[in-house]
Amino acid sequence: MSGWLNALVVVAVLGLVIARQLRPRRVSAGGRWWLIPGILLVLAIRDGGLVDPAHRDLSVLLLCAELLVGAGIGLAWARTTRVWTEKDGSVWTQGTRASITVWVVGIAVRVALYAAGTAAGVREETGSVLLAVALTLLIRAALLVRRARGVEPSYRTVA
Known part of the structure; x- marks a missing residue:
């Protein structure tokens, strides 16, 4: 895939994900939270070019820094x-202003x-x-699924 097409995919995915995070969304129990990150991972590895052969050490350092930044985000x-x-027991998520700051x-x-x-x-x-x-996306989704499984109901139940 060409560089411009990859850039377009990244912008489209980020736009979709950021727009979706600002609206309340129900967390599904199983779901396919790994699907979009998996597709991006396949595209990244398939296209290659992760390391510049002319500047191998520096490009590996930059790639590691990029991955650390991605993990931190x-x-x-x-x-x-x-x-x-x-009240029905469903778990919901919504991004906050702090989430937008993280992205910026x-x-x-x-x-x-x-x-x-x-x-x-x-x-x-x-x-x-x-x-x-x-x-x-993989880290965020995995952590939110984990958090969603541990969330207690926001209402009182009778024993």
Whole structure:
């Protein structure tokens, strides 16, 4: 897939995910929370170009930094997401203003990493971004499913 098409996929997925996180959403018990991250992971690995052969050490360092940022965003995003139980026992989630802040800061750090790599002459493909976004979404979804399973009902029950 071309770089522009990968970038379009990343922007579309991020737009969809961010828009969906701002609305209350019911958490399904099983669900396919791993599907979108899995597709992004396959696209990132299939396209290759994760490491610039001309600047192997620096590009591996930048890739690791990108993955650390992605993991941090996933952790912070899951932590800033509100989780609650309705009277019928269903579990719901909704992103908060802090969730949006996490995204803004994360994107700024990613742009800074990309700029540093470009300044050093590293040729960066979109695969590293796809991989980091997949990691972000995977961590966030896994943590929210885990949190949802541990949420107590928000109402009192009679013993």
